[in-house]
Amino acid sequence: MELLHAHHGGPGAPEYGHGLQTAALLRRSHPYDKELQVAGLVHGLGPLLSAGGHDAAEAVRPLLGDRVARLVRLHAPAGGGDADAEALRQAAQAGRAAGLDAGVVEDWRPVLELVAAGAYGI
Template sequence: MELRSVEELMDLLYACRGVRDATRRPAPSVDLHDHALRTAALLRRARPADKELQLAGLVRPVGRLLSPADPAGRAGRAADAVRPLLGPRVAGLVWLHPRRGVPADGDLLSLRQADEDALTSVFDAGVLEDWRTVLELVSVHNSPMRTVD
């Protein structure tokens, strides 16, 4: 599945509400929607200018919905889904995130740290609609229809 619009992505992110990821041990199961918002918010605090990194934290959980029966394939499915919309960098971060044996650069380390911190952090991370403008900006920037001036 390839996401072709911000609206499709927003629908998928909304569908994460109430879905719990119980595969993360020893952490308690977490609501994917809330976890995504907290991860993105933590990345916004740590790296305010890096919108693509923030969005990687936001969209990473969609793999759980796209590949519920294949935990090993979730990151790849999520990366493939967001690549046409959000570009290769976001897709790459989403794909590499769970691969712990992969040498990590600063971006990947920041994403992993925010992901872990979001499991135990309790704060108001806002609502998904707060991210629509950022999603639209990154989507337009990565659009294949974009003209170069």
């Protein structure tokens, strides 16, 4: 949550709101896929983690699981033909221009906690 607050904490934070908008778009297009939504929320954490030598996918794997990590990794343009990764890519692209009210990071705490607990494992 600390990294998400630093990333989405407000104006001046890196890419303010982009992950929130991506996650909100995925919530609408894939309402039952909480892991995909969380991947949308955290996919942009790489710059905050790069100082520690980690990429975003490997950084989130221990907490959010293999599928979220795989989706974050495959979200990159060279990610391959995975349909869920493609949905994440499209939502991330749309999220850059969306301008929608996507709420705040704290809105995602219950979903993050459930994904971290493995409640939505596919």
